[in-house]
Amino acid sequence: MVLQQLQGGSASREAASAAFELMRAMYPICRSITGDGVRRTLDLLGERIPLERTEVPSGTAVYDWEVPREWNIRDAYIADESGRRIVDFREHNLHVVSYSAPVDRSMTLDELQPHLHSLPEHPDWIPYRTSYYADDWGFCLAHRVREALAPGSYRVVVDSQLAPGHLSYAESIVDGATQDEAIVYTHTCHPSLANDNLSGIAVAAALADALRRDRPRLTWRFVFGPGTIGSLTWLHRNEARLSRLRAGLVIGLLGDRGSLSYKRSRRGDTVTDRAAAQVLQSAGTPGVLTDFEPYGYDERQFCSPGFDLPVGRMTRSANSHYPEYHSSADDLSLVAEEALAESIRALARTISIVDANRRVLNLEPRGEPRLGKRGLYGSVGGLAPGEFQHALLWVLNLADGSRDLLAISERSGLSFETIDRAASALEDARLLRVLDETAPHTSTR
Numbered sequence: 341m342v343l344q345q346l347q348g349g350s351a352s353r354e355a356a357s358a359a360f361e362l363m364r365a366m367y368p369i370c371r372s373i374t375g376d377g378v379r380r381t382l383d384l385l386g387e388r389i390p391l392e393r394t395e396v397p398s399g400t401a402v403y404d405w406e407v408p409r410e411w412n413i414r415d416a417y418i419a420d421e422s423g424r425r426i427v428d429f430r431e432h433n434l435h436v437v438s439y440s441a442p443v444d445r446s447m448t449l450d451e452l453q454p455h456l457h458s459l460p461e462h463p464d465w466i467p468y469r470t471s472y473y474a475d476d477w478g479f480c481l482a483h484r485v486r487e488a489l490a491p492g493s494y495r496v497v498v499d500s501q502l503a504p505g506h507l508s509y510a511e512s513i514v515d516g517a518t519q520d521e522a523i524v525y526t527h528t529c530h531p532s533l534a535n536d537n538l539s540g541i542a543v544a545a546a547l548a549d550a551l552r553r554d555r556p557r558l559t560w561r562f563v564f565g566p567g568t569i570g571s572l573t574w575l576h577r578n579e580a581r582l583s584r585l586r587a588g589l590v591i592g593l594l595g596d597r598g599s600l601s602y603k604r605s606r607r608g609d610t611v612t613d614r615a616a617a618q619v620l621q622s623a624g625t626p627g628v629l630t631d632f633e634p635y636g637y638d639e640r641q642f643c644s645p646g647f648d649l650p651v652g653r654m655t656r657s658a659n660s661h662y663p664e665y666h667s668s669a670d671d672l673s674l675v676a677e678e679a680l681a682e683s684i685r686a687l688a689r690t691i692s693i694v695d696a697n698r699r700v701l702n703l704e705p706r707g708e709p710r711l712g713k714r715g716l717y718g719s720v721g722g723l724a725p726g727e728f729q730h731a732l733l734w735v736l737n738l739a740d741g742s743r744d745l746l747a748i749s750e751r752s753g754l755s756f757e758t759i760d761r762a763a764s765a766l767e768d769a770r771l772l773r774v775l776d777e778t779a780p781h782t783s784t785r
């Protein structure tokens with residue numbers, strides 16, 4: 341299945357079904373920003389797509405940050421005086437604050453309370469909390485359970501390890517015909533939460549799997565790494581290639597029933613922004629476009645002023661815009677396969693447009709060239725003859741070297757795909773030349 345097919349109904353539903361199965365397999369694993377849970381997740385991912393894995397040692401300086409100690413956990417619980425486990429990590433990994441330091445002691449309820457987190461407004465849900473950079477520990481529990489805790493003595497155990505180790509991330513790289521590159525980044529650091537972040541991992545895998553059966557122009561890197569420290573680490577290790585980065589997407593939260601949402605890059609008018617606008621303003625996959633703000637996911641790092649990369653973000657309900665966000669209610673039942681399929685269609689089309697976009701120059705600009713003698717009249721590839729003729733005339737007229745195909749599509753009101761076909765036909769007839777094609781791909785690794 342190639343990327344073009346993923347834009348269709350049945351292929352996208354088939355891919356969504358496979359993505360959901362991958363999410364189901366990954367859901368029970370306790371992930372964090374480092375540790376064996378991330379490695380097990382990458383193992384499962386590696387069964388679907390080729391992966392190049394990177395392990396970066398704890399303590400490595402990354403701009404104003406450093407790679408933290410590696411966190412692994414075997415068990416954790418709060419037990420009452422009879423030894424009964426009231427809060428049990430083995431029942432749900434959200435019960436432990438991620439990166440909790442080890443502890444084994446008895447304490448009163450009053451001493452325990454400051455270490456407990458619950459959601460009074462959703463008393464049956466377990467919240468998701470982290471403590472990456474504070475040497476602390478804590479438990480998350482349903483507010484109903486917390487309310488029922490009787491005064492007394494409690495045994496508190498977190499059997500975890502915080503020790504020098506590594507930060508793990510992986511890339512699935514699809515080589516392109518040119519030296520230009522694009523990136524798709526999705527975070528891998530959440531434990532048993534489905535929409536955030538397993539949907540992003542599974543959709544990225546579906547896209548990478550389709551694209552590697554294609555022959556893209558750009559080299560596409562699908563990067564699977566932890567939030568914030570992962571994208572910072574990737575940027576730090578890849579500074580030399582950033583000048584070749586033509587486009588990029590941070591993706592995640594792609595399976596809920598909210599509408600598709602694209603957040604523009606800091607620059608706001610990059611090829612990624614214009615491609616996403618074309619996709620979300622069409623009837624097939626309608627969605628919402630929002631301007632950049634320095635809050636959100638890893639686009640914050642890619643769009644920090646020292647990089648200012650052409651990277652936007654595609655989600656459905658972003659951040660905390662759905663009540664189940666960062667709680668145990670963000671489970672597999674929150675994810676709709678039809679929503680996953682629509683996300684796959686929208687992203688497949690966005691990536692296709694980004695990849696095919698190019699700046700072109702009319703080689704016969706004085707007067708209209710005669711199309712008939714070059715066999716360019718009549719219908720082409722299922723397009724109505726009139727529409728294709730229109731597209732040829734628009735491309736010839738606007739291909740003055742200052743515009744790319746997206747700009748010609750925007751100005752003419754014709755779809756990018758129609759303009760792309762017309763441009764390809766004109767290139768074949770030697771009436772058009774691609775301007776910004778960089779040198780053929782040699783090795784970019």
Ligand code: ZN
Pocket residue numbers: 530536666
């Ligand atoms: Zn999150």
